[in-house]
Amino acid sequence: MEETRNTKEIDIVKIAKIVLRRWRLLMRFAIAGAIIGVIIAFSIPKTYCSSVLLAPEFSSGTASLSSSLSELASSFGVNIGNANSSMDAIYPDLYPDIFESTEFIESLYDVPVRLQDDDRVRTYINHIKKDLRMAWWDYPKSWLSRLLKKPEPLTANGKNGANPYAMNRTQWELYKIVSLGITCLVDKKTSVITISVCDQDPMVAAIMADTLQRRLQAYITDYRTKKARTDYEYYDKLMKEAESKYKEKQSKYVGFSDSHRNSVLQSVNVHEQSLQSKMSSAYEVYATMSKMRDQAKAKIQERTPAFTMIQSAKMPYKASSRSRLATLLIFILLGCIADAAWITFIRKYFRKTKKE
Numbered sequence: 001m002e003e004t005r006n007t008k009e010i011d012i013v014k015i016a017k018i019v020l021r022r023w024r025l026l027m028r029f030a031i032a033g034a035i036i037g038v039i040i041a042f043s044i045p046k047t048y049c050s051s052v053l054l055a056p057e058f059s060s061g062t063a064s065l066s067s068s069l070s071e072l073a074s075s076f077g078v079n080i081g082n083a084n085s086s087m088d089a090i091y092p093d094l095y096p097d098i099f100e101s102t103e104f105i106e107s108l109y110d111v112p113v114r115l116q117d118d119d120r121v122r123t124y125i126n127h128i129k130k131d132l133r134m135a136w137w138d139y140p141k142s143w144l145s146r147l148l149k150k151p152e153p154l155t156a157n158g159k160n161g162a163n164p165y166a167m168n169r170t171q172w173e174l175y176k177i178v179s180l181g182i183t184c185l186v187d188k189k190t191s192v193i194t195i196s197v198c199d200q201d202p203m204v205a206a207i208m209a210d211t212l213q214r215r216l217q218a219y220i221t222d223y224r225t226k227k228a229r230t231d232y233e234y235y236d237k238l239m240k241e242a243e244s245k246y247k248e249k250q251s252k253y254v255g256f257s258d259s260h261r262n263s264v265l266q267s268v269n270v271h272e273q274s275l276q277s278k279m280s281s282a283y284e285v286y287a288t289m290s291k292m293r294d295q296a297k298a299k300i301q302e303r304t305p306a307f308t309m310i311q312s313a314k315m316p317y318k319a320s321s322r323s324r325l326a327t328l329l330i331f332i333l334l335g336c337i338a339d340a341a342w343i344t345f346i347r348k349y350f351r352k353t354k355k356e
Helices: 012-021 023-043 064-074 081-085 092-100 102-106 124-130 136-148 169-180 202-259 266-303 324-355
Strands: 048-055 112-115 118-123 182-186 193-199 308-311
Touching (some): 102 169, 112 124, 112 202, 124 169, 182 202, 193 202, 202 266
Antiparallel strands (some): 048 308, 112 118
């Protein structure tokens, strides 16, 4: 036997005609939706986003064949060139992970910022705590959270015997607020870095976007030049020690030569030659260490990356969040949909239930 399926089709045109015939009820639902939309639109704080575009420099270290394969793969949306062409362990694909680390986020707390309409300087974390607005429906939740919150243990980076690996609830909430406002995206094909900061104040968004790109450049520069700077400090120390020894040997040789200028004794000549040999040897060590230090200094400059600024941070004049007009239109549309649902389905259900 063939099973028959009863399918109910919804006639959109018929429903529209029924709704339009009862246009007074439709207007009531639309006006109710508009009122709710206005309340919600003016309750949600505006958000402004500022972005920075950077093009990073890669250190060369592979053959041209690898470069060609990288370009071919990038045309299909696969990024293999950056990881292969860069000799660094931290390449652009890992930059978003750097921005999400707690150490990097906490380093932003003390950044000085100011508001668009307030020139007083405050730290970024104080701006997060005191200047940010909430929607009115979030206040009961915040009040209940503070009321029911238990005393928090000390976790201030190990101070007063606290656990340096733990974060209490307040610290975790601040970390989440800051991290959610920061975005770092890397284009897989071009490796262009987009750093965005969203905040309720456009000036703060621009200041933090500029700070983030400078912090990122400093972080990568510190990483790439760390080995060269360590080598420079090591050879600089050895050069200074060699210079001190050379001057000591030179002083002994000059002093002995001057005091025995007219001596014809063979023992004096042998001792003078010994001192001269030691002075020459010390000078060779000093010259070698000086050369090695200069090479390490040049290596620092060679390893320092150059980021090309494609777009600098600008203060946005227009909010990036949904406009109030769009919110109003959405709720008016929802009101019309609610009216159609009431006429077509809900009212019939209530009448059927009442009869039964």
